[in-house]
Amino acid sequence: MEGAVTQVLISRPGQAAVVVCRVRDTRDRVYFPMRQVHTLVLADSLTYQTYYRTLQGVSHGSIKAVSPGLRAQLAAKKALGPRAKTASVVSVATLLRALAKLGVSPVVIESFKAAQCGHLHHVAPEAAELIDDTVEPLPQQVPTDFPVVLPACNVPAAKLKARYGLKVTAPHLLKHAPLSTQLVKLREWSSHDVQLDRDGGRISSTTLKKVDDNINTYLGYLFTYQSDRCPTLEAYLDPYRFAGYISYLRAKKSGKGRLSSVISTTQRVVSFLEATGPLQPGALRPLTQWLQKLWKQLNLVTPKNRKDIVTLDQERRWIDAADFQRVVDKGCELEGCLGNRLFWATDELGVKTLKMDLPHHKNAAAWGGQAIAFTMPPPLTSLFKRYLKWGHKILTDYQGNEREQLVFVDKQGRPFSDATFCLYWQAWLESRAGVRVSPQVMRHVFVDGLRSTTDPPPIAERGAAMAMGNSVRTWDAAYDTRFAGRMAQTAIDGFGTWRAGLVLQRAPIITTSVPTASLGNPAPTTLHRAIVMFPSIPARHTPPTEMSDAATHQQQQLAKDDGDIVIDLTCE
Structure with a gap:
């Protein structure tokens, strides 16, 4: 199909008008590019598949493929994508029938009718590019009324x-x-x-x-x-x-x-x-x-979503699993940055160790650009050594992708995205243990297991939290499911020590030493009499009760006592 290309304005309800190419063939019939009409006018409300099927149903042979010369004209006016090798146009009559069937706004239909009748608004090429490349912002309404209660959910x-x-x-x-x-x-x-x-x-x-x-x-x-x-x-x-x-x-x-x-x-x-x-x-x-x-x-x-403790105990055997983040190449402003990487390092004694350096991580900005760097533990080093030497090489060489530098690749030798890596990792756990564990649950498992089985110093906790991309404060608030109970138990266990220390701190102690000889042992020993001085408690007058004579005598004896408590300590 041959013809000439011009441009017209098509109105849209509530939005800025767009510039669409119009094709007039040698018999003065008007057509429009199928793809451009959808992209500029209908993409906000219809998928291309729905639009295309509707056109096919009402076309009756009025969809035409354009010639190379006409395709070049359309490409020059940005009606085609940069890689488009073919192009099709549809007549105005067919387009109007399809738009009416799809329930498109009458404003759009009237614009195309004006194009069919010849009332076209021609614009200069530079004006067309300006309108096509800029988007007029929608009017913003400032809210003045706010709900005071949440409405009921309207979803079944x-x-x-x-x-x-x-x-x-x-x-x-x-x-x-x-x-x-x-x-x-x-x-x-x-x-x-x-x-x-x-x-x-x-x-x-x-x-x-x-x-x-x-x-x-x-x-x-x-x-x-x-x-x-x-x-x-x-x-x-x-x-x-x-x-x-x-x-x-x-x-x-x-x-x-x-x-x-x-x-x-x-x-x-x-x-x-x-x-x-x-x-x-x-x-x-x-x-x-x-x-x-x-x-x-x-x-x-809103309550916190606590994980089931029994489930955490069952899944703790997978605590050695590791999580990695791909390097963010775009927008990196670190001079000489090599990205998130695994590399072999040799120390002064010639021993090789596998190290991980993560300049790009979740909290890099908050930590002043400091990278997370550490030496891999021996079990993971052994596992990575076998994978990098054999597994990674087989996956990439087989697909002709020998230069792929990212560590984790799929069966086609393509690098994993974060989401794909998690899916493969979950599938691997499910195949080995019969349970599908998410990375979030594993964070709960790690924190709960670390604090339940050991008593790590604060520095170790902070380092582990940094490697996880959060903080110890986040552990207490989100990941440590038994935080409150553990802290309460620690306080109860230490209550006796606190009470004894409090008594010794507040009561003055007088110690006297008397040489004695222990029975059956001729060696002299020393008897220490530690007298803890408490203030005397005055006797209180109580009404007569039916107490036994022994109890009454004991009470009177205590009232006469000056409050001193004698503790005998014998040592060699």
Whole structure:
């Protein structure tokens, strides 16, 4: 198919107009590129598969493949991807039938009808590029009314375990504007070393990944259960919908850590929208205060998800398992950094040891860029030596990937992602022990086992916590399931020592020595009489009772006593 390419503006409800290429063939018939129409106009609400199947159902042969010359014209106007080798166009009549069948907004349909009738708005190429490459931000509404109680969960109990993230329900929304542009700007705003319109420092790559996950789940909830077909970050400015999401998480029995992470991400997004949007400084302060109050009360009423002690005891035999983090190559600013690595080191005596150096870890920024470096224990060294010499070599050489430097690779010689490594590790444990253990449970196992079977000094605990990527304070709050009981037992066990010390500290002691001879032993011994002086207790007058004569006599004798207690200590 041959023809000429021009550009027109297509309106969208509530969003900026987009520039779409129009193809007019030699018989003056109008067509539009199939892929570009979906990418710029429909991607926010429809998947390409749904759009393509609908077009096929109503096309009647009106979908055409373009010639190489026409494809070059479309590529020059950015209507095709940089790697596209083929392109198809669809007639306006077919496109209108498909849009009506899909229930697309009448505003969009009227724009394409105007193109069919010839009322086209031509724009200059430079103007088209400007409109195509920029995204007009959605209007931000400042919340003025806030819920005072959490609403009831509107999701049926049967669906609480269903996956609802945006990556599962509508992954195309994450790849197109305006959401994709907002996410890029949020990552840049959060990760710059110096960002003066942001409170606090930059966040690590691990925390940034958690922020992305929380945004994905919240917007997926709005898409799945709130019928929001085009969710954006502005959804965080609606406290009523966010309160509904919190009720949904509580219905799913989410723990305190999960709720804390979700609200922390919300506070970060709100700060980002206030700093980068057209709002006045401090306009979102009431929303920030409401979020703080919400978390303060959730923190009081949400119980911690404690692990079953019996399960921890059964799984403690897997305590030697190790967790590794891949190097973050992009954005590394450490001079001469070689990344997270395993390497052989030779000491002064010529002994080789396997060492691990982790400059990129979760708390690198908080620790002033200090790397975690340590020598691998002998059992792990032996295991790694066999794997690196044989297993890694076989996996990479067989697939022609001999230069792969990452330690853990799959059967195709490709490097593991963090999630894939965890899945393989869990499958390995399940095949050996018949139980599937997550890394989170293993952290509970390690901390509980370390503190239950030994009494490590504080320095050893701190070092282990650093290697795990957290702190001893986090151990007490989250991972040590028997922390309270263990501390109480330690106090009870030491109560006798404390009481004896208290008595000896408060009572003056007078010691007298008298030489004596012990029975059956001619050697002289010394009898020490330690008199612990207590103040005399005055006798109290009590009403007559039916006490025995012996008891009455004993009571009177104690009343006459001056309060001294004599302790006989015999030593050689």
